[in-house]
Amino acid sequence: MYLIKEIKEIAPKIKKMVLEAPLLAKKHKAGQFVMVINTEKGERIPLTIADKDPEKGEITLIFQEVGKSTIEMGLRKPGEYIYDVVGPLGRPTHIINYGNVVCIGGGVGTAPLYPITKKMKETGNYIITILGARNKDLFILEKEMESVSDEFYQTTDDGTKGRHGLVTDELQALIDSGKKIDLVLAIGPAIMMKFVSLLTKKYNIPTMVSLNSIMVDGTGMCGACRVSVGGVTKFVCVDGPEFDGHQVNFDELLKRQAMYKDMEEIALKKFLEELKKKEPCGGCHA
Ligand SMILES: Cc1cc2nc3c(=O)[nH]c(=O)nc-3n(C[C@H](O)[C@H](O)[C@H](O)COP(=O)(O)OP(=O)(O)OC[C@H]3O[C@@H](n4cnc5c(N)ncnc54)[C@H](O)[C@@H]3O)c2cc1C
Ligand code: FES
Numbered sequence: 001m002y003l004i005k006e007i008k009e010i011a012p013k014i015k016k017m018v019l020e021a022p023l024l025a026k027k028h029k030a031g032q033f034v035m036v037i038n039t040e041k042g043e044r045i046p047l048t049i050a051d052k053d054p055e056k057g058e059i060t061l062i063f064q065e066v067g068k069s070t071i072e073m074g075l076r077k078p079g080e081y082i083y084d085v086v087g088p089l090g091r092p093t094h095i096i097n098y099g100n101v102v103c104i105g106g107g108v109g110t111a112p113l114y115p116i117t118k119k120m121k122e123t124g125n126y127i128i129t130i131l132g133a134r135n136k137d138l139f140i141l142e143k144e145m146e147s148v149s150d151e152f153y154q155t156t157d158d159g160t161k162g163r164h165g166l167v168t169d170e171l172q173a174l175i176d177s178g179k180k181i182d183l184v185l186a187i188g189p190a191i192m193m194k195f196v197s198l199l200t201k202k203y204n205i206p207t208m209v210s211l212n213s214i215m216v217d218g219t220g221m222c223g224a225c226r227v228s229v230g231g232v233t234k235f236v237c238v239d240g241p242e243f244d245g246h247q248v249n250f251d252e253l254l255k256r257q258a259m260y261k262d263m264e265e266i267a268l269k270k271f272l273e274e275l276k277k278k279e280p281c282g283g284c285h286a
Contacts, residue, residue: 001081005058011140013065021085022057024049027134029035031093031117031210031242035086035218036061039074042083045069046215049088050141057250058182061086062111062140068267079223087089089218090241093119093208099182101125102174103149104167104196106132106188113187114148120185121148128174128181128226129153131166132192136160164239168195181205186245188251197245198199207245214257227253 004019024034028049035044051060065071076082092117101120105113110131121127123169129149133139134157139182146152153170154162163170167188174181184207193209200207213236216224227234230247234240 001083002085004076004078004080004082006078007076010062011138012139013074015063015065017061017063017073017076018058019061019082019085020057021059024056024085024088025052025054025057025059028052028059028088030095030114030119031090032088032090033112033241034059034088035215036073037084037086038069038076039083041186043069044074044086044216044218045073046089046218048115048210048213050111050114052115056097057137062108062127064108067264068271071268072077072271073180076262081220082192083216085245089237091239093242095119095123099125100128100180100183102130102173102181104130104132104184104186104188104192105145106167106192107134107138108140109186109188109192109210110139110145113185114144116185117145119150125152128179130155130167130170130174131162131171132156132188133161133227134158151208164175166195166237167192168199171196175199175203175205183208184245185209190250190257193245193248194250194254197248197250207286208242209245209248210241211243211248211253212241212257213253214259227256 003020010016033046033048047061049059050062063070065074103117127149128151129145130153132155155167155170186193186198187210197207213225216222218237220235225236228249229243
């Protein structure tokens with residue numbers, strides 16, 4: 001059981017949860033994730049540790065409410081307990097002094113990107129950050145990301161902050177400026193990581209992406225998270241979550257992510273109906 005120390009909304013439908021988890025805070029390395037089981041009957045949700053405080057024995061999770069399990073988790077209160085947190089899982093990010101590193105975060109992908117960027121900066125890399133969101137209200141961890149960046153750019157789809165356009169437009173501008181780029185690290189929706197990888201491939205810029213495949217057990221046994229990388233089957237939970245973006249079959253990943261869409265919709269509908277019976281506004285998710 002893991003005590004919830006804090007829970008708050010940091011952007012529309014994006015929540016930050018601080019948990020008392022001393023062993024996880026001590027063992028976690030940038031790039032790793034945990035499997036969160038909200039209640040005894042809950043499913044396993046893979047979430048990245050967005051921050052930690054080993055002295056206080058706390059970890060921070062940042063999650064977007066997209067379906068039944070994440071919405072249910074978002075309704076929890078400080079002082080309550082999360083049934084279980086399994087981890088840290090996955091391979092830590094390979095962090096060395098690459099030189100100039102461009103860190104690209106799309107939407108809630110900024111949460112897993114932050115601890116990696118922080119460590120990249122501590123290791124002596126020159127950090128150029130590009131954060132992208134649909135509009136200015138949807139950015140998260142802006143101050144934190146800016147504080148570990150040497151250059152900081154933002155893009156919005158609607159032009160309400162930073163460059164009007166996509167993260168790839170800002171990346172193209174950086175490439176066109178002649179800036180030497182030694183590594184691009186992109187974390188966000190699969191479609192964003194696909195287009196970042198296609199762009200950097202043209203210029204032979206090494207690119208790392210963190211894949212958010214559907215997971216079940218998180219231990220390499222069930223095969224749910226399988227992806228094709230360089231024509232070889234890999235399991236995101238044990239071989240990843242980071243891979244060479246130029247080798248990933250993103251179209252297959254996108255198809256597999258949508259595999260349980262019908263069942264997920266039914267589960268969410270049933271959950272919201274039950275919630276509505278208990279709370280008149282359906283927890284305000286109706
Ligand atoms: C290694 C890893 C780390 C992750 N870290 C984070 C994190 O730090 N913060 C965060 O908000 N999310 C993270 N995710 C995604 C998160 O696990 C899913 O959003 C969550 O499991 C959805 O559960 P649900 O029951 O609420 O929604 P579901 O009902 O299962 O899904 C609702 C809809 O959400 C989308 N979805 C479901 N699963 C995923 C997925 N794995 N990736 C992308 N879209 C998905 C689909 O469009 C789906 O139809 C991570 C995923 C992985 C694999
Ligand atoms: S989640 Fe089961 S093998 Fe990766």
